[in-house]
Amino acid sequence: VTLEEFCLHLSQDVLEHPVAAEVELSLDEAGLDSFDRMMILVYFESELHIEVPLDLWESCTTIGDLYHHYQLRT
Amino acid sequence: VTLNDPVNGSLHTGRFVSLQPIAVDDYPFLLRLFTDPEGQSTGRLGGVGLNPETLGSFLWSGVLTQFLVVRPDARQRIGLVAAYNAEFRHGRVSLAIWTAPPFRGRGWPMEATLLMLRILFDQFPFRKVYFESIQPAVETFGSALNRFLTVEGVLKEYMFVDGRYVDQTIASIRREDALPILEKLLP
Numbered sequence: 342v343t344l345e346e347f348c349l350h351l352s353q354d355v356l357e358h359p360v361a362a363e364v365e366l367s368l369d370e371a372g373l374d375s376f377d378r379m380m381i382l383v384y385f386e387s388e389l390h391i392e393v394p395l396d397l398w399e400s401c402t403t404i405g406d407l408y409h410h411y412q413l414r415t
Numbered sequence: 416v417t418l419n420d421p422v423n424g425s426l427h428t429g430r431f432v433s434l435q436p437i438a439v440d441d442y443p444f445l446l447r448l449f450t451d452p453e454g455q456s457t458g459r460l461g462g463v464g465l466n467p468e469t470l471g472s473f474l475w476s477g478v479l480t481q482f483l484v485v486r487p488d489a490r491q492r493i494g495l496v497a498a499y500n501a502e503f504r505h506g507r508v509s510l511a512i513w514t515a516p517p518f519r520g521r522g523w524p525m526e527a528t529l530l531m532l533r534i535l536f537d538q539f540p541f542r543k544v545y546f547e548s549i550q551p552a553v554e555t556f557g558s559a560l561n562r563f564l565t566v567e568g569v570l571k572e573y574m575f576v577d578g579r580y581v582d583q584t585i586a587s588i589r590r591e592d593a594l595p596i597l598e599k600l601l602p
Contacts, residue, residue, distance in 0.1 A: 374556060375519075376525060395488070
């Protein structure tokens with residue numbers, strides 16, 4: 342799965358946020374609000390079966406960080 | 416019930432947070448939650464002071480049910496989620512959540528809102544749950560508006576906050592729309 346595919350999937354199924362495909366884009370700059378962030382976590386666990394500890398999640402500031410977790414767990 | 420004795424009921428437990436009954440031990444946290452200067456203007460008090468001696472009656476005024484939001488793995492108090500202004504004749508109730516400053520904007524505490532929705536539709540015959548929020552707070556869950564929540568109205572320049580009048584948004588979700596979403600999002 343490429344980053345583009347991942348983000349495309351993420352954006353289609355969860356975020357519907359086209360700018361999310363930029364790795365260095367911060368979650369704040371991507372315009373992800375609290376609801377988006379919760380949906381990402383739910384998506385990671387329920388769809389990708391990846392459990393991201395909340396402590397690690399707190400350290401995620403960019404889309405790339407999210408993808409890094411995705412790569413580590415798959 | 417204390418943080419050392421969490422509730423593990425399936426309705427009250429999510430992936431990230433749990434809801435547990437309020438105990439007197441929680442009052443200091445709740446007092447700080449409602450009198451925190453950072454959230455004073457937009458919070459439940461709207462900047463008005465709170466007498467610690469009347470915290471209990473304040474907490475339950477107009478409230479149908481409410482729970483402390485906790486993070487079980489870290490045994491942390493996160494906030495409070497409440498259902499209020501219940502109208503059983505008309506089948507509607509309002510829902511609100513308040514989170515402590517360190518947890519605002521994090522995302523995962525919002526799972527408490529989903530848990531409360533599940534409880535309200537599972538335990539009561541409500542047909543609609545309403546959310547009323549003023550402008551700064553609406554922006555924290557704006558992506559849910561017109562996606563999961565229906566915006567029913569915007570009261571223009573309705574509340575005086577931080578030196579200016581801001582809009583209040585009234586949104587709702589119907590039982591038949593909520594149940595499939597909750598089934599998908601909650602464990």
